[in-house]
Amino acid sequence: MVVKVYGTPFTAPKRVLLCLIEKGIEFETVPVDLFKGEHKSPEYLKLQPFGSVPVVIDGDYTLYESRAIIRYYAEKYRHQGTELLGQTIEERGLVEQWLEVEGQSYHPPLYQLVIHIVFNPLIGVPQDEKTIKDCEAKLASVLDIYEERLSKSKYLAGDFFSLADLSHIPFTELLVTKVGKEYMIRDRKHVSAWWDEISSRPSWKKVTEI
Numbered sequence: 001m002v003v004k005v006y007g008t009p010f011t012a013p014k015r016v017l018l019c020l021i022e023k024g025i026e027f028e029t030v031p032v033d034l035f036k037g038e039h040k041s042p043e044y045l046k047l048q049p050f051g052s053v054p055v056v057i058d059g060d061y062t063l064y065e066s067r068a069i070i071r072y073y074a075e076k077y078r079h080q081g082t083e084l085l086g087q088t089i090e091e092r093g094l095v096e097q098w099l100e101v102e103g104q105s106y107h108p109p110l111y112q113l114v115i116h117i118v119f120n121p122l123i124g125v126p127q128d129e130k131t132i133k134d135c136e137a138k139l140a141s142v143l144d145i146y147e148e149r150l151s152k153s154k155y156l157a158g159d160f161f162s163l164a165d166l167s168h169i170p171f172t173e174l175l176v177t178k179v180g181k182e183y184m185i186r187d188r189k190h191v192s193a194w195w196d197e198i199s200s201r202p203s204w205k206k207v208t209e210i
Helices: 011-023 042-047 066-076 089-123 129-150 169-176 189-199 202-209
Strands: 003-007 027-031 055-058 061-064
Touching (some): 011 027, 011 202, 129 189
16 A cells, blocks of 8 residues: 655655655655645545644554654664564663653754744744744754764764664654754754764655655
């Protein structure tokens, strides 16, 4: 059964596509045009009542929220493709820990930077320089913690690539390109090496080609 991924070529759906490619799972994408409001249509809201992307349909099973989706497929196809959850319960704990850090501490200030610097100008909303400055400071503090962690291990959960690393890729790509703040990565030796490693994976190259 081919997995259907409803979404856009934006960041959260790319998180799901990355996981599916790493696990060797066949999928097809179903475009949802946010600018046309397709995510608020009655048909789409039956799949995702909050009107956000992505959503996956796997046979008669429907799931939304990108981090829940990647956890699901990493577990369902644990013995296929890249092992993304760790080999032991302790490694799994660290994977979950850093996934939570990404979702709760890393993503929020970065998301606000993307909104204020990338998307607001597209819809004619003035940039809020104070918000941008505050979010940059918050993200810098998180990245300082990452720098310390990555001075001790190649990846966030240890010496293996996992969901914790994978989940960072799409939005960090925006940070170093569209947001124009690559220095936040490059000014930190170990974070920079980690970013080069995870962003050069064949799976990410395939996602960028879709």
